[in-house]
């Protein structure tokens with residue numbers, strides 16, 4: 001296939017690959033100076049109305065959902081010869097299929113990917129769409145400020161939930177599609193996607209494709225020592241009987257997330273924040289007795305595998321280093337808590353394990369929220385917040401860089417610890433407001449995050 005020079009204003013760089021219906025090209029948007037991926041319907045299909053309709057429907061769904069976890073479509077057009085094309089986000093790091101082929105993934109990494117894939121499918125289910133072709137090669141990866149981000153792609157078989165409950169032609173990829181998908185005329189619902197999520201989970205964790213239904217070998221037999229709850233979840237998702245599967249992608253994803261947060265993963269694979277539980281409990285008691293504390297920036301916290309990742313607010317006026325483990329979701333316009341909003345805090349930057357549950361302390365979500373306010377504010381009202389069901393312990397901050405206050409709930413709704421802070425640089429008329437949610441109370445980590453914040457504009 002010869003390489004075209006351009007599609008509209010997009011200059012073609014190289015071919016990324018071809019599927020059954022289309023070819024995808026890497027191109028450059030010279031006007032906006034940005035790489036894009038362009039999917040062009042193959043010539044032999046371009047004049048079939050049903051295929052053309054499906055192609056445009058894929059573009060419409062991706063445009064309407066406009067989600068962090070799905071490939072975004074920026075534009076569609078038609079070439080002079082009648083072939084339609086769509087302009088998409090370029091996923092520069094290949095697909096999950098490439099990743100699985102390379103090496104066995106650490107369990108926590110596999111669960112992170114699975115959570116992000118599940119979030120993408122949840123967006124589709126909320127939109128009223130069944131993907132019908134979830135598989136590792138349809139989950140693309142893109143570099144992001146916090147590492148690598150999942151982008152669910154290829155909605156060529158996607159179907160609206162309403163239409164799928166009637167007659168449905170068989171479609172999907174053997175090995176990943178639910179038993180009911182292979183029956184022409186079978187009615188489908190979102191639980192078909194849950195089956196495919198189970199098959200992807202099986203492969204991410206064992207490195208091997210799930211056997212055909214009925215699946216009898218649990219992943220724990222291939223990779224011994226898995227948390228029993230994970231084995232159970234994957235096996236239930238792969239049930240031939242869809243009534244035995246989790247009800248939708250959200251239910252499946254919430255369970256993966258809960259397993260990821262459990263203090264019981266494979267030996268030697270614990271994320272740093274799951275270690276030393278007892279020590280942190282002791283520190284909590286000690287920390288709560290300190291009325292005054294001087295912030296010290298240290299790079300060693302006695303936690304062997306902690307790594308911090310810098311993330312930036314929308315206008316790049318704030319930089320905060322967050323534990324990489326917590327930065328699986330990045331939101332640039334998350335509303336501040338009422339006490340801070342009342343004092344003038346606008347939407348800010350949230351890097352968290354689950355942004356949807358950030359404001360609900362009885363749900364698990366860990367991460368860092370930060371925003372900037374004009375003036376040197378004390379934000380006294382934060383102390384009155386009933387967010388954790390009891391008042392916080394308050395302490396002053398007086399370090400070389402920051403002055404202000406910190407409020408700590410070392411045990412917040414039995415679901416980890418919450419730290420809020422309002423600090424400003426001496427003489428600087430801007431206040432940084434922060435919230436830090438951690439699974440265990442670790443004041444020295446909260447202090448390091450606070451001390452690492454930089455106002456860059």
Ligand SMILES: Nc1ncnc2c1ncn2[C@@H]1O[C@H](COP(=O)(O)OP(=O)(O)OP(=O)(O)O)[C@@H](O)[C@H]1O
Nearest residue numbers: 016017018019020022024037071088089090091154
């Ligand atoms: N947005 C994108 N960024 C980077 N690469 C992409 C993008 N979209 C698709 N690709 C790559 O282009 C190739 C063709 O993709 P396409 O979706 O047309 O087919 P496929 O998923 O490989 O096959 P099929 O559609 O038959 O299941 C694949 O290698 C895919 O990884």
